[in-house]
Amino acid sequence: MGILEKIAAAGVVGCGGAGFPTHVKLKGQFDCLIVNGAECEPLLRTDRWLMRNKAAELVEAVLAVKEALHIPRVVFALKHHYEEESAALRSAIRAAGAPIELCELESFYPAGDEQTIVYEVTGRVVPPAGLPSEVGCVVDNVATMYAIYESMQDVPFTQKYLTVTGEVRSPVVLRVPVGTSFRHCIELAGGALTNRFYTVAGGPMMGRGVPYEGLDDAVVTKTTSAILVLPEDGYRAGHDTVDICHMLNRARSACIQCTQCTQLCPRHLLGHGLQPHRIMRKLAAGTAVGELLHDSDIRNAQLCCECGVCEVYACPMGLQPRKINVMLKKALRDAGIKYQRTETHWEPNLNRELRKIPTERLASRAGVYQYYNYEIRELLCDTPEQVTIPLNMHIGVPAVPTVTVGDVVQKGDVIACPQEGALGAIIHASITGRVRSVGTSITIVSGE
Ligand code: SF4
Ligand code: SF4
Structure with a gap:
């Protein structure tokens, strides 16, 4: 079995984002594999733990992917102050005699955003609404790479x-x-x-x-x-409970068009057309959302990566451009309006370096x-003693159960498979036990 088949059989999906099935993501031609160890959200420590304690396994997985897919350049990208993690990776790379680079990023948010990390490591700008593969790159985070390592030992995720x-x-x-x-x-x-x-x-x-x-x-x-x-x-609970009608009303009455949300937007800073202050201005006029969906500024909401910089850090009026973008993206999706790329060239903003947001200050604002x-x-x-495993843990369509109530399953047994021809990932029993219920998730109880 080749490595992509092993990854598919283990049900590996991207651990750092929306759960794109990894065996699908790795299909293609790439000249650079970036292992994302930025862990750029404040408070998270999972990837750092893995880099400190599983460095040799990560290097082994990275080398296997590099060789199987003939990728000439492989880079671990992590923050410059992750000193122990860097040391552990360097030591593992040395021990393996592996041609793997380390790229030390500044401590800014969102350093781990896929498009941001591609630019930081390669200087290439992923086109608006595009994928890293369009500029020859593929990005997988550290936890995903560890799941790939386990799949190489035939251990399911x-x-x-x-x-x-x-x-x-x-x-x-x-x-x-x-x-x-x-x-x-x-x-x-x-x-x-x-x-x-x-x-x-x-x-x-x-x-x-x-x-x-x-x-x-x-x-x-x-x-x-x-x-x-x-x-x-x-702050976070209060922020989440503002409903969209209230937020639109506040946008209409309180947006001062200071442009801070646009000036600090990481996608705008990469040269993409997204300008949240213009979206806020269009909505402030009071026109119904449904009538604005063909407006080019409104359609640019589809370029939003939902990083939250505009609302948590930038806006002096406590408005929520991200929340509005999420609402617009859904409205555009429901109306079947896809982003149409009209530009042919993208240049990062000249002030991008100066506008990077220090993670520590962001934590304070958040x-x-x-x-x-x-x-x-x-x-x-x-x-x-009990687990409830959802069938929609990945991008694509939910997996289809292959077990029924009362079945006894061993940890690692397949309990759900992707629909024939659909995007998805296999799901395995995560404990040994008896299947108690099957619906949109599968509940397994041990000791029954
Ligand atoms: S959430 Fe705000 S800052 Fe982030 S990409 Fe979207 S508009 Fe830009
Ligand atoms: S930062 Fe806030 S007030 Fe300023 S333009 Fe953006 S939404 Fe309006």
Whole structure:
């Protein structure tokens, strides 16, 4: 079996983003493989733990991909102050005699954004609404590369590394089965410091908010890089609860057209046409959204990577251009309007270097600075008695169950497969036990 077949058989999907199936992403011709170790969201420590403790395995996986796909250049990209991680990787690269480079990035946000990291490492600008492959690059993050390493040993992707931090007694990096409940993970981190709290699945900037009432349904998926426990009356919870009508009204009455959101937008700074202040201006006129969908500024909302810089850091009026872009992207999608590239040339803004946002200041603006310097070094491995494994943990269509209620499964058994011809990934049992329910997710209970 070739490496792409092994990756597909193990059900590996991108751990750092939306869960694009890795065996599909790696199909193509590339002249540069970038291993993304920037872990640019404040508070996350998962990839750093892997780089410190699994450097040899990462190098082995990277070399295997390089050789199988004939990629001439391979680069680990990480922050310049990740000194221990750099040292561990350099030592593993030396031991393997491997032609792998290290690129040390400044500590800015969003250094780990795919298009940003491609520019930082290669000086190439990915076209608007394009993929890194259009400029010969493929980007996989460190956790994905470790899952590739395991797939090379025929170990399916069933265990997930993630950071649990914030308002918990003992912030920790966990290794738990996919499908473990958030509640269990929080207990493994010593429990929450308050009775009620707001949880974020992922980083404080781009992670998905989970209100306290929704906590019982939240489980670790293949893409969960962190669980943040934050105050229920904190910045992030308050930010998430502003509804879109209220936000549009505020945009109409309070946007002062200062252009800060555009000046600091990382996609705009790469030379893409996205200008959030112009989108806000168009909406401020009060025209119904449906009538604006063919406007070129509005269509540029499709270039937004939802990094949150505009609303968390840039806007002096507390407005939410990102939230509005998310609403517009959905409206454009529903109307079947795709981004049409009209430009043929893209030049990064001359002031881009000066407008990079220091991660530490961003953490302060995002209301998470009190957790920013937590030292998290330990790994805790645990297996709960029950897992609930969603069937839609990847981009594409949900996987189709291959088990029924009552079946006994061993850890690593296939329990769901992609539909014939559809984009998707295989899903495996993450614990040994009996299947208790099958629906949009599969629940397995051990000891039954
Ligand atoms: S979220 Fe804001 S800053 Fe980020 S890409 Fe979108 S418009 Fe630009
Ligand atoms: S930063 Fe805020 S106030 Fe300024 S143009 Fe953008 S949305 Fe309007």
